[in-house]
Amino acid sequence: MVPVFKITNNYLTIDQLAEVRGLGCKIELSDQSASLVERCREYLDKKLEQQQEPVYGVTTGFGALYNKSIDKDQLAALQKNLVMSHACGTGEVVDREVVDIMVILKIHGLSLGYSGVQLSTVRALVDMYNSGITPVLFRYGSLGASGDLAPLAHLVLPLLGMGEVFFRGERMPSAEAFEIAGIKGADLRSKEGLALLNGTQFMTAHGVVALQQARHLAKAADLIAAISLEGYDGRVEPFFSQLHAIRAHEGQKRVAENILDILRGSAVAVRKKRHVQDPYSFRCIPQVHGATADAIDYAVAVVEREINSVTDNPTLFPDDDMIISGGNFHGQPLALVFDYLATALAELGSISERRVYRLISGHRNLPEFLVANPGLNSGFMIPQYTAASLVSSNKQLCSPTSVDSIPSSNEQEDHVSMGANGATRLLQITSNLSTILAIELLTAAQALEFRRPLRSSDHIEAVIESFRKEVPFVEDDRIMYTDIEKSRQFLLKSLL
Numbered sequence: 001m002v003p004v005f006k007i008t009n010n011y012l013t014i015d016q017l018a019e020v021r022g023l024g025c026k027i028e029l030s031d032q033s034a035s036l037v038e039r040c041r042e043y044l045d046k047k048l049e050q051q052q053e054p055v056y057g058v059t060t061g062f063g064a065l066y067n068k069s070i071d072k073d074q075l076a077a078l079q080k081n082l083v084m085s086h087a088c089g090t091g092e093v094v095d096r097e098v099v100d101i102m103v104i105l106k107i108h109g110l111s112l113g114y115s116g117v118q119l120s121t122v123r124a125l126v127d128m129y130n131s132g133i134t135p136v137l138f139r140y141g142s143l144g145a146s147g148d149l150a151p152l153a154h155l156v157l158p159l160l161g162m163g164e165v166f167f168r169g170e171r172m173p174s175a176e177a178f179e180i181a182g183i184k185g186a187d188l189r190s191k192e193g194l195a196l197l198n199g200t201q202f203m204t205a206h207g208v209v210a211l212q213q214a215r216h217l218a219k220a221a222d223l224i225a226a227i228s229l230e231g232y233d234g235r236v237e238p239f240f241s242q243l244h245a246i247r248a249h250e251g252q253k254r255v256a257e258n259i260l261d262i263l264r265g266s267a268v269a270v271r272k273k274r275h276v277q278d279p280y281s282f283r284c285i286p287q288v289h290g291a292t293a294d295a296i297d298y299a300v301a302v303v304e305r306e307i308n309s310v311t312d313n314p315t316l317f318p319d320d321d322m323i324i325s326g327g328n329f330h331g332q333p334l335a336l337v338f339d340y341l342a343t344a345l346a347e348l349g350s351i352s353e354r355r356v357y358r359l360i361s362g363h364r365n366l367p368e369f370l371v372a373n374p375g376l377n378s379g380f381m382i383p384q385y386t387a388a389s390l391v392s393s394n395k396q397l398c399s400p401t402s403v404d405s406i407p408s409s410n411e412q413e414d415h416v417s418m419g420a421n422g423a424t425r426l427l428q429i430t431s432n433l434s435t436i437l438a439i440e441l442l443t444a445a446q447a448l449e450f451r452r453p454l455r456s457s458d459h460i461e462a463v464i465e466s467f468r469k470e471v472p473f474v475e476d477d478r479i480m481y482t483d484i485e486k487s488r489q490f491l492l493k494s495l496l
Helices: 014-023 031-050 072-086 096-111 119-130 149-160 174-181 192-197 201-231 241-245 250-263 285-307 332-360 381-397 419-451 458-468 481-493
Strands: 004-007 026-029 090-093 138-140 164-167 170-173 315-317 322-324
Touching (some): 004 014, 004 096, 014 096, 014 201, 014 285, 026 096, 026 119, 031 096, 031 315, 072 149, 072 192, 096 119, 096 149, 096 201, 119 149, 138 149, 149 174, 149 192, 149 201, 164 174, 201 250, 201 285, 201 332, 201 458, 201 481, 241 250, 250 285, 250 458, 332 381, 332 419, 419 458, 458 481
Parallel strands (some): 004 026
Antiparallel strands (some): 090 138, 315 322
């Protein structure tokens, strides 16, 4: 039996979204949410019957055309035209996982009862999701203010029988997919096109997926760093709790505790060391990894606030008899935190690559490039090049997007967040980071073998045993790009 997740006005979290996707849940509106949607629509219909004053986006044009009044018999056509004209996305196709989360987020936002859409329109989105139909979206087009207009236009085109979708493993016209699935689209009325297109769901969905990946990679980074520490014969004193108790950063404390837990029982860790100090890339693991952990926690809080916000415009308040045209669609809160998160994730890769270098440098009784007969064999020389290339790429991707703004709509929209560009690049950064960490894992596992017959902790030895089933020890030079990819897949699917 397929599990069902009910959309309510309760707080929706990133973990819940991961569960919905992981379990393959169908979604449905709660009775409470359905009632809120219907109540708001009834209020809008009555307001339009009584009010003579123009209502932005409902009885007027959009953006710089706000001063153009629209006749009542053209209000439905206005909304359809809006969706069609705004579907101007370009670039590579957006991952289906991101798009499916966008649909859930749009349903959730509309179901809070401030947008004035028809219940039938929200249910059309639910039917599309539950049928496994994913709209085709493109990476570029959103400025991150007035919401994610172009991507959201592509998201809802299928409701009008337009655009393309992925369905049953194929890319096809949306009308064809809806017919096969036996579901109906939507007949838009006043305000609905604007409610569907205004919003930050494109940015937010990218943030959700990036944060799900970031949390996994941050945990993996701690474990891999611990293996590197063992391979490098590093000291454990920098992880003692007394040191971190006198600096009040929770991430730092958590990472230090985690590393000590991973190392517990290791004969390598407790043996007497000749060196009195380790390089920063080992000694400062709690401080660097911990700062990234804190940044991830902060980003989760911001993104979850956005998930549970109403970000379309104008917004309806039936209890107060108000329709307010404002700026909740502006992506600045997300744009700023995405810049912060990008830098924090890039730093995990930066310190990881430095540990890779230390392990292949021929110090601490390790052979140069971690291979017998260096010279005849290049060993792990070039994986470090690849890691360095990816680290440099991530540094370039960390150029802040939130400080940029290009006015649009004849300067009516004269300051935009560019948060969508900040959002999409996060997934490239996490992809690069996964490969950098995979290279460190590959290198650290190799280095640890040179500490035999000493054994590391039970935790680390179990990881190495499992890893060796996928990637054998490197005796002599061999093609290594396949080893890197196997290490990356192990990191993503098996590690932790």
